[in-house]
Amino acid sequence: MTDPTPGAAVEPLPVALLLPGQGAQHSGMATGLYGHDDTFTDAADEVFRALGAPGAHIRDDWLGERPAVPMDHVTRSQILLFTVDYALGRTVESWGVRPAVLLGHSVGEMAAAVLAGVFTVQDAARLMWDRVTRLADGPAGGMVAVAAAPDTLTPYLRDDVVVGAHNAPRQTILAGPDPHLGQVTATLRAQGLVCRTVPSSTPFHSPVLAALSARAEPAFAAVGARPPALPLISGYTAAPLTPGQAVDPAWWSSQPAATVRFWPALEHLLGGAGRQLVECGPGRGLTALARRHPAVLTGRSRVLPLLPAGPADPARIRDDLAAARALLTAHAA
Structure with missing residues (x-):
């Protein structure tokens, strides 16, 4: 407050x-x-x-x-x-x-x-x-918050994993189906990016x-x-x-x-x-x-x-x- x-x-x-x-x-x-x-x-x-x-x-x-x-x-x-x-x-x-x-x-x-x-x-x-x-x-999937700008993540997106939300200059929500979202997230973490799962069992956006x-x-x-x-x-x-x-x-x-x-x-x-x-x-x-x-x-x-x-x-x-x-x-x- x-x-x-x-x-x-x-x-x-x-x-x-x-x-x-x-x-x-x-x-x-x-x-x-x-x-x-x-x-x-x-x-x-x-x-x-x-x-x-x-x-x-x-x-x-x-x-x-x-x-x-x-x-x-x-x-x-x-x-x-x-x-x-x-x-x-x-x-x-x-x-x-x-x-x-x-x-x-x-x-x-x-x-x-x-x-x-x-x-x-x-x-x-x-x-x-x-x-x-x-x-x-709908298909199983979810969303992941990544501490990065949307443009930074573009090279990693594939298999219907997309930018689901642009929340702040360095906070982007990725959305997509399983298992592809998990695979993209693992790659981003291996690159040193901070990723946090958003509570959802549906790949909104x-x-x-x-x-x-x-x-x-x-x-x-x-x-x-x-x-x-x-x-x-x-x-x-x-x-x-x-x-x-x-x-x-x-x-x-x-x-x-x-x-x-x-x-x-x-x-x-x-x-x-x-x-x-x-x-x-x-x-x-x-x-x-x-x-x-x-x-x-x-x-x-x-x-x-x-x-x-x-x-x-x-x-x-x-x-x-x-x-x-x-x-x-x-x-x-």
Whole structure:
């Protein structure tokens, strides 16, 4: 958390919500808020109700100590990240804070789309479930974070192993199927590069998912998408979501196979006036990335996570959210 200097005047800044995606999930994420914060609970329940019978099982796995389906499985990680991101966004709004702009990472863009009014939460929840049940039939694989620039890794990429996300100048996520991703990772480690496995059993943002992702296009076409009512910087184009993109079924259905360009999107977001960046989801991964940006390093923009960095007891989760609320409501424009 970026705290103001004691006694110093703090300039109010417009709020930008950063909504995390695949890899940010962990057991117990935000569960300390469910049943304690009314807005958060009601928003999460909107998602679970929209899913019907599967919603009850997903909620039980999220809240339970022995989930029937592991958190990193595509049918849990994606829908629960969407749920927590959305519920926290509604919680921030309940504090009287209206975001000036939204930026989602990976599945976080779907939560951002709901907060921006592109989809209703009911439609988005059902679209998310349609997506993940399709992707559950996809090839085994995963993602690996490499401490290197994307261009540095190009000579090593092969066999559908690709740059899945550009997160920071020297943080690239590779994505691809087994066993090829493991082979590329072993080669990179032999070259002295630091590699870390991203929690996922699915090769998100790799072309091996393109055919399965495209099959969701009719489901997106069947709902009434609208142009965004709030500015939304797309993590796929690193530019504002256009009205045409917002209502294009192919745009949304293709995202699980498309490259995430988070750092270029953050550059766009922070290229003008200062922002109060709020990580609106589990963990502090996007906060850590944003701290590297010159706009934050120089103090022109600030960062504020809402939740602990990883698993924590329920009281700590609630305490962190309360502390974030106090800072945000005091220093948001």
